[in-house]
Amino acid sequence: MKQAVYKQGAGGFGLVELMIALVIGLLLSAVAIQVFLSSKNTYRLQDSIARLQENGRFAIHYLSTDIRMAGYMGCGRIDSSSVNIVADDFSQSEFNNQTLVSGAENVAAGNAWGAAPGTDVIVIRRGSPASARLAGNLANSNANIQLHDNSLGIIPNDVLFLSDCVSTDIFRATNVSQGGGKVAIAHAQGVNSSPHLSKAYGMDAELMMFERVSFFVRETNGRRALFVHRQIGERTGSAAAVPVELVDGVEDMQLEYGVDNTANNLADVYVTASSIADWSSVVSVRLNLLLHGSDATATSGPGxxxxxxxxxxxxxxxxRLRQAFSTVIALRNRLP
Structure with missing residues (x-):
């Protein structure tokens, strides 16, 4: 019977083979870790880019929508219709061709808006986008204004626009009452210089609330954001509106205004607010925003x-990842 013959060293592996296997394993692990880290950095960067672009688009859209409507007063225009102001504490200078749009450049610390120093501020004035139609013709110029409902949320002392395509009256509401399925808006003397409007308006007229809208960049809790202060009806005290944060991460806002020097309703030159002598010649606004992402390590990786x-x-x-956004906004109420 034959016996099995075993050679020494034929089983297992030696120290050299073990070290080589360990080195190869470490190299493969390092490559896998590097791929994972690279994928993670790429994902974080792409996510930051997506959020940044979304915030930028929203900020541009929101600003454009409001700025475009500066000077809105229904179907009429301030340079082609008469404006009669009887509201007390509301001077002609509050709503005229010079004040439909205005701005402040590189504001200093402690400014009225609480805006971040070195940024720009823009203020527009207009009638509210929402309006109400009269429920009937006015019997005379001092008659109460009749509406179907109070969907505008009018309260006493609000500054209101009553406008058709020919005339506009700006007055304060003295009383808001409901009866007979209608809402009556009184405009008596006391908070108005006269209880009489410029004429008895018909059912084609629109009633709007006066709005002063300010946009600015403010710093809160060590970060910056775009804010809007929408002052409706000149309300004060507990009824007054407060600034609202719109978009986080807006680091800076710089504005240039298109000035029409040739009376053709087209911008001939773009200048900053401090260079404008006649605001009635502004026909467009060039908006420049700088936004940063929320991830403080988005651009801290190698390369x-x-x-x-x-x-x-x-x-x-x-x-942080940063991106600049820019657009030009035409003022509709300054277009031919």
Whole structure:
């Protein structure tokens, strides 16, 4: 009977083979970790880009919608219809061709809006986008205004526009009452210089609330955001509106105004607010925004640094992704 013959060293593996296997394993693990980290950085960067662009689009849309409507007063225009102001504490200078749009450039600390120093502010004045039709013709110029409902939310002392395509009256409501299926808006003397409007309006007239809308960048809790202060009806005290944050991460806002020097309703030159002598010649606004992402490490990885210039200055390099947005907004009520 034959016996099995075993050779020494034929089973298992040696120290050298073990070390080689360990090195290969470590290399494969390092490659896998690097791929994972790279994918994670790419995802974080793409997510930051998507959020940044979404915020930028929203900010541009919101600003454009309001700025475009500066000077809105229904179907009439301030340069082609008569405006009669009887509201007390509401001067002719509050709503005229010079004040439909105005702005402040590179505001200092402690400004009236609480805006971040070095940023710009824009203020527009207009009638509210929402309006109400009269429920009947006015019997005379001092008659109460009759509406089907109070969907505008009018309260006493609100500054209101009553306008058709020919005339506009600006007055304060003295009383809001309901009866007989209608809402009556009184405009008596006391908060008005006269109880009489310029004429007895017909059912084709629109009733709107006066709005002063301010946009600015404010710093809160160590970060900056775009704010809007929408003052409706000149309300004060507990009824007054407060500034509202619109878009987080808006680091800077710079504005230029298109000035028409040739009376053709087209911008001949774009200048900053401090260079404008006649605001009635402004026909458009060039809006420039700088936004940063919320991720403080989005551009801190290897080869992910970002250099961006805004308003002729280098933006901060703190690991956050930044992007500049720009658009030109035409003022509809200054177009031919």
């Amino acid at each position: 992910m640094t970002q250099a961006i210039t805004f308003n002729d200055a280098a933006a901060a390099s703190d690991g």
